[in-house]
Amino acid sequence: MSKTVIALRESRAGLPIPPADAALRTGPLADARGRALHDLRISVTDRCNFRCTYCMPREVFDAGYEFLPHAEILTFEEIVRVARIFHGHGTRKFRLTGGEPLLRRGIDRLVAMLREALPDADLTLTTNGSALKSHARSLRDAGLDRVTVSLDSLDDATFRAMNDADFPVAKVLEGIEAADRAGLAPIKINMVVKRGVNDHQVVDMARHFRGSGHIVRYIEFMDVGSTNGWRMDDVVPSAEIVRRIGAQFPLEPAEANYRGEVAERWRYLDGGGEVGVISSVTEAFCSTCTRARLSTDGHLYTCLFAQRGYDLKSLLRAGAADAAIADAVAGIWQRRADRYSEIRTAETARGRKVEMSFIGG
Numbered sequence: 001m002s003k004t005v006i007a008l009r010e011s012r013a014g015l016p017i018p019p020a021d022a023a024l025r026t027g028p029l030a031d032a033r034g035r036a037l038h039d040l041r042i043s044v045t046d047r048c049n050f051r052c053t054y055c056m057p058r059e060v061f062d063a064g065y066e067f068l069p070h071a072e073i074l075t076f077e078e079i080v081r082v083a084r085i086f087h088g089h090g091t092r093k094f095r096l097t098g099g100e101p102l103l104r105r106g107i108d109r110l111v112a113m114l115r116e117a118l119p120d121a122d123l124t125l126t127t128n129g130s131a132l133k134s135h136a137r138s139l140r141d142a143g144l145d146r147v148t149v150s151l152d153s154l155d156d157a158t159f160r161a162m163n164d165a166d167f168p169v170a171k172v173l174e175g176i177e178a179a180d181r182a183g184l185a186p187i188k189i190n191m192v193v194k195r196g197v198n199d200h201q202v203v204d205m206a207r208h209f210r211g212s213g214h215i216v217r218y219i220e221f222m223d224v225g226s227t228n229g230w231r232m233d234d235v236v237p238s239a240e241i242v243r244r245i246g247a248q249f250p251l252e253p254a255e256a257n258y259r260g261e262v263a264e265r266w267r268y269l270d271g272g273g274e275v276g277v278i279s280s281v282t283e284a285f286c287s288t289c290t291r292a293r294l295s296t297d298g299h300l301y302t303c304l305f306a307q308r309g310y311d312l313k314s315l316l317r318a319g320a321a322d323a324a325i326a327d328a329v330a331g332i333w334q335r336r337a338d339r340y341s342e343i344r345t346a347e348t349a350r351g352r353k354v355e356m357s358f359i360g361g
C-alpha cells in the first residue's frame with residue numbers, strides 16, 4: 001500500500017469530542033468566531049465514477065484503493081437522525097454530496113426520509129450529472145428542492161480529460177435538461193477553473209447558459225486534500241474570471257441572497273441572468289462560513305480543509321441518546337475556530353488534509 005493511501009487512512013481517526021457549554025446545549029449555536037451552524041453537507045458515499053484529476057486522481061484512487069466497507073458507512077436512518085439533531089441546533093440547509101451521491105443505492109429513499117423528517121429544510125444535492133437523467137424525476141418526487149451539477153467544460157476533449165473517465169459532455173447536458181424539466185431549479189452549474197487546462201472555456205460556459213435560468217458558478221481550484229498536486233500558479237483568480245466574462249457580456253455585482261452565501265453574484269446587464277464566483281483562495285470567506293460536513297463514515301468536520309473530524313458514528317452506534325449527540329455537536333461547534341483559507345500559505349497547502357471525496361464537496 002502506498003504511503004499516501006496509508007496517510008489517508010490515518011487521517012480518519014477521530015478527535016476527542018469536547019463537552020458542551022451547559023447554557024447552550026440546545027437551540028441555535030454560534031462558534032468561537034460567532035458563526036452560526038446553518039448548513040450541513042452530508043457525504044453519502046466516498047465512491048465516484050469520475051476520476052477528476054483535481055479531486056480523485058487515478059494514480060491514488062486506482063483499482064487498489066480501498067473505499068469504505070459498507071458497514072462503516074452511515075445508514076439512511078443514522079443520517080436522518082443526525083440531520084434531525086442538526087435541525088434542532090438551527091441548521092436549515094442540507095446538501096447531499098460525496099463522492100458521487102447518485103451512486104448510493106436508494107438515494108431517492110434517503111431524500112424522502114429527510115423530507116419527511118425535516119419538512120421546512122432546504123434540501124439540495126451536488127452531482128457530476130452522469131446519472132441525473134434517470135434520477136431527476138424520482139429525486140424531485142421524493143422532495144429534493146434543487147441540484148448543483150458539476151461541469152468543467154463544454155469542450156468534449158477537455159471534459160473527458162478532466163473527468164479522466166472518458167465521460168462525454170452531452171450526457172451531463174441531458175441530465176441538466178432532465179433536472180430542469182423535473183423542476184429542480186434554479187440549477188447551479190459548478191465549473192472548477194484550472195489555468196491552462198479549462199480556463200479557455202470560461203466565456204463559452206457563460207455564453208451557453210446565459211438566458212437559460214441556470215447559474216454557472218466558477219470555482220477557484222483549491223488545495224483540498226493532499227493528492228491533487230495543487231499549486232497557486234494553477235489558480236485563476238475570480239477577479240480575472242469576472243473581467244473575462246464582463247468583456248464579452250457586461251456584468252454588474254448583485255446582492256448576496258443571504259449572509260454567508262459562498263458564491264459572489266454577478267448579473268448580466270442585458271437581463272441574461274447571473275453567474276457566480278467562488279473565491280476561496282483569493283478572497284477567503286471564512287468569516288461567514290456556517291457549514292459543517294458529515295463524512296461518509298459519520299465523522300463531523302468543521303472545515304473543508306480540516307485534517308481530522310469528530311467521530312459521531314461511534315456515539316450513534318454505542319446507543320447514545322439524541323440529547324447526548326446534540327451535546328456533542330454543540331461542544332464541537334462552540335469551540336470551532338477554523339479559518340484555514342484566511343491563513344493559507346504554501347506550507348499549509350502541503351499539509352495532510354482530508355480528501356474532498358471523503359468529507360463531501
Ligand code: SAM
Nearest residue numbers: 055098099100126127128150190192221222361
Ligand atoms: N460528485 C459530485 C460532483 O461532481 O459534483 C459531488 C462531489 S464533488 C467533490 C463536489 C464539488 O467539488 C464539484 O463541483 C467538484 O468540481 C468540486 N471540487 C473537487 N475538488 C476540487 C478542488 N480541488 N478545487 C475546487 N473544487 C473542487
